[in-house]
Amino acid sequence: MKKIVIFLSLLYYAFGVSTVSKSFRQHSDPIISYCTRLTVKPTELEEKITNDTINNDNWFVMLGAPEVLQLGKNFIQLIGAKKALDIGTYTGASAAAWATAMPSDGKVLSMDVSHASLDSIGKPLINQYSDIEKKIDFRLGPALETLDNLINNGESGKWDFCFIDADKVNYKNYYIKCVQLLRSGGVIMVDNALWGGSVVRDQWQSLDTRIIAETNEYISQDNSTNSALINVGDGLHLAFKK
Numbered sequence: 142m143k144k145i146v147i148f149l150s151l152l153y154y155a156f157g158v159s160t161v162s163k164s165f166r167q168h169s170d171p172i173i174s175y176c177t178r179l180t181v182k183p184t185e186l187e188e189k190i191t192n193d194t195i196n197n198d199n200w201f202v203m204l205g206a207p208e209v210l211q212l213g214k215n216f217i218q219l220i221g222a223k224k225a226l227d228i229g230t231y232t233g234a235s236a237a238a239w240a241t242a243m244p245s246d247g248k249v250l251s252m253d254v255s256h257a258s259l260d261s262i263g264k265p266l267i268n269q270y271s272d273i274e275k276k277i278d279f280r281l282g283p284a285l286e287t288l289d290n291l292i293n294n295g296e297s298g299k300w301d302f303c304f305i306d307a308d309k310v311n312y313k314n315y316y317i318k319c320v321q322l323l324r325s326g327g328v329i330m331v332d333n334a335l336w337g338g339s340v341v342r343d344q345w346q347s348l349d350t351r352i353i354a355e356t357n358e359y360i361s362q363d364n365s366t367n368s369a370l371i372n373v374g375d376g377l378h379l380a381f382k383k
């Protein structure tokens with residue numbers, strides 16, 4: 142049963158014509174390409190990471206949508222963020238984006254349970270740009286442990302920006318920890334919040350879909366933030382800490 146759900150979800154995600162889509166997917170709507178073309182302005186490093194990931198990694202669909210990364214960079218500059226949490230490193234595209242948007246004393250803490258894709262694709266590129274490289278701390282291990290360690294070390298209320306993009310089963314936990322770690326006025330971006338549109342299907346919901354939907358409801362009820370759930374990339378739930 143579980144396998145069938147995963148198979149149908151993958152099929153839908155790979156071939157379905159969807160109004161929810163990352164701009165680099167072939168089936169994405171022309172409107173999405175239009176919006177992306179006009180507003181996404183990646184640096185040379187960011188473009189290299191995107192290209193190398195799409196060309197060399199089988200799991201490239203996990204790559205942060207360039208339009209989502211651009212929006213995050215804009216928020217970082219708007220609020221003057223200097224401390225960012227990046228939950229789910231993969232090839233380092235989102236970490237590099239946040240570091241790019243920050244001043245030279247900015248810090249990105251990027252978390253992942255594996256550094257395989259980072260070491261083969263992202264790291265050799267990032268290492269060529271020392272101004273970006275010095276801002277990023279790539280931390281290996283389960284993100285929940287890293288976040289709990291920060292909370293136990295008195296880091297609550299000291300972070301400006303959180304990007305949640307790791308394992309979906311922990312999404313609600315990540316959101317709760319991020320709210321705690323963020324200062325007032327800080328911004329959380331929860332990626333894949335529409336999960337290919339599956340959050341509004343009432344059948345064939347995978348565990349990931351159910352947890353993403355539950356997290357969206359939780360954020361909507363949470364009095365400690367204002368939020369906006371928007372159809373950009375694979376869906377993005379923005380939360381602004383009061």
Ligand SMILES: C[S@@+](CC[C@H](N)C(=O)[O-])C[C@H]1O[C@@H](n2cnc3c(N)ncnc32)[C@H](O)[C@@H]1O
Nearest residue numbers: 203204205229231234235253254283284307308
């Ligand atoms: C969607 S990718 C991240 C994409 C990246 N943010 C970007 O913009 O390209 C999700 C990543 O989460 C990682 N991951 C899975 N479970 C995790 C966990 N418990 N803690 C931290 N990272 C985890 C995976 O190894 C994978 O690299």
Ligand SMILES: *[C@@H]1O[C@H](CO)[C@@H](O)[C@H](O)[C@H]1NC(C)=O
Nearest residue numbers: 184185186188189191192193
């Ligand atoms: C990335 O790929 C695009 C499309 O193939 C190409 O136009 C662009 O020059 C590439 N950028 C870099 C930095 O390699």
Ligand SMILES: *[C@@H]1O[C@H](CO)[C@@H](O)[C@H](O)[C@H]1NC(C)=O
Nearest residue numbers: 359360361362363364365366
């Ligand atoms: C959030 O605010 C609403 C309306 O003021 C209130 O009814 C609700 O109990 C609050 N929820 C929490 C968790 O504080």
